[in-house]
Amino acid sequence: MDAYLHRAEQLLQRIHTLAAISEDSNGVTRTVGTPAFLAGSALVKSWLEAAGLETRIDSIGNVRGRLVSTYPNAKTFVIASHIDTVINAGKFDGPLGVLLGLDLLEQLINQKVELPFHIELIAFSDEEGCRFHTTYLGSKVVGGFFEADLLQKRDAAGINLATVLATMGCDAQQLTHDAIPAADWLGYFEAHIEQGPVLYERNIPVALVTAIAGQQRIEMVFRGMAGHAGTVPMNMRQDALCCAAEAVLAIEQFGQEHRQTLVATVGKLDIRHAASNVIPGEVVCSLDVRSADEAHLTWASQALFENVQAIAQRRNSTLDWNLIQQTAPVTCDANLNSLLARAIADSGYKVIPLVSGAGHDAVPISKVAPATMMFVRCFKGISHNPLENVELPDLAAALRVAERFLTQLITHHS
Known part of the structure; x- marks a missing residue:
């Protein structure tokens, strides 16, 4: 041998x-x-x-x-x-x-x-x-x-x-x-x-x-208003999970559009005080953005923040955007x-x-x-x-x- x-x-x-x-x-x-x-x-x-x-x-x-x-x-x-x-x-x-x-x-x-x-x-x-x-x-x-x-x-x-x-x-x-x-x-x-x-x-x-x-790890916190799943009309809800869901898909779309230079991933999601009969009031998500080009990584992080912030505002929710870690x-x-x-x-x-x-x-x-x-x-x-x-x-x-x-x-x- x-x-x-x-x-x-x-x-x-x-x-x-x-x-x-x-x-x-x-x-x-x-x-x-x-x-x-x-x-x-x-x-x-x-x-x-x-x-x-x-x-x-x-x-x-x-x-x-x-x-x-x-x-x-x-x-x-x-x-x-x-x-x-x-x-x-x-x-x-x-x-x-x-x-x-x-x-x-x-x-x-x-x-x-x-x-x-x-x-x-x-x-x-x-x-x-x-x-x-x-x-x-x-x-x-x-x-x-x-x-x-x-x-x-x-x-x-x-x-x-x-x-x-x-x-x-x-x-x-x-x-x-x-x-x-x-x-x-x-x-x-x-x-x-x-x-x-x-x-x-x-x-x-x-x-x-x-x-x-290089990499940026971000914690996104979406806050809406918790409520009873049976009594709050659909057009009057501030559903943090729906807000987060739209943001996740927007991040995926952004990654697809710029796939030659970066990747963007939401790998973790936590629904606070989750119950089947409660409209989610707070959701925490992770975001992982990576690129070999430092300038592009910085630009992408800012662009993603603006996109997600716009989604939260349109859905009458708030967004906390916390940079957890970054490496060049x-x-x-x-x-x-x-x-x-x-x-x-x-x-x-x-x-x-x-x-x-x-x-x-x-x-x-x-x-x-x-x-x-x-x-x-x-x-x-x-x-x-x-x-x-x-x-x-x-x-x-x-x-x-x-x-x-x-x-x-x-x-x-x-």
Whole structure:
């Protein structure tokens, strides 16, 4: 058997083993701070320790394993992704990048490669942001961008992040000490499933990520007037849900009209005090707008606000428009991308440049370090879904390319 296929089998087995740890049995759910998350973190930590890495769990819950260089003044190159998930997720989004990185470091250890820089493998604790509705908690800490007010963010049960960290055994007072200083960074590499259909349709195993789209997350609150479903005439209602429904369709239409440059999604809706015999008086919706063009993203957000505001006014309702989070588009580092493109080509694959519409931990890290990403083909581009799948030959191809890339980087800096 090809050596990479054999390693891919081991990688796939680890992915399946981690996926078996979940908050529910239907898909994979591991949100930060839950028993399933802690059990998953402990498993990953045990694998890093068994490989011979200097291993620890930091103050935000990141699992970190370090392979130390003996070179004086060596910088740090980070290989990372995340191990938290969305609700009812697949097995590969996040863990693929972490466990592929573990395989790479095991090979370096077995071959006794002399490193010109430190390599730190990190399993970030919270990239998806499902529990506290704010993304990149783990990578913000490592990059040195964690905002202290995030500790007061509350989950659906009203528990704040500071309390969750305390129950995890983490010390929030040490968060600033867990950052890698800006001067110590050499670069960042992340392997991730594509989460789109391009590689699947073209039957190509890997791609070069050139940029990551910027994003705005907005909370929309529609307020009308609650009333009795049987007594208020249809022409006298201030139905917040009907207002929200029209807004959702208008957002979809806007996204269709500008589909070449952006996507717009309403993914969450909450009818406050809902009952079958009550006219909805308050509805809360999410809005996610993304574009690789920062100017277009800013324009689109304003245009959507004006459109939705007009709908609310016409329906005699009010609108609260709250910006929850925004990230600027990111361009991957030209030098690292050049090395990665050469590794792809030298491995015998066509170099396909892609822009990521999804956010990744590379976004905050790119503020402090050169970053590059590799996409791996997944079944029909399906992600955030139990149907998420990567086939063994594509895992082997990803290992081949990533190892060649890392070898080139080591040679370059030796």
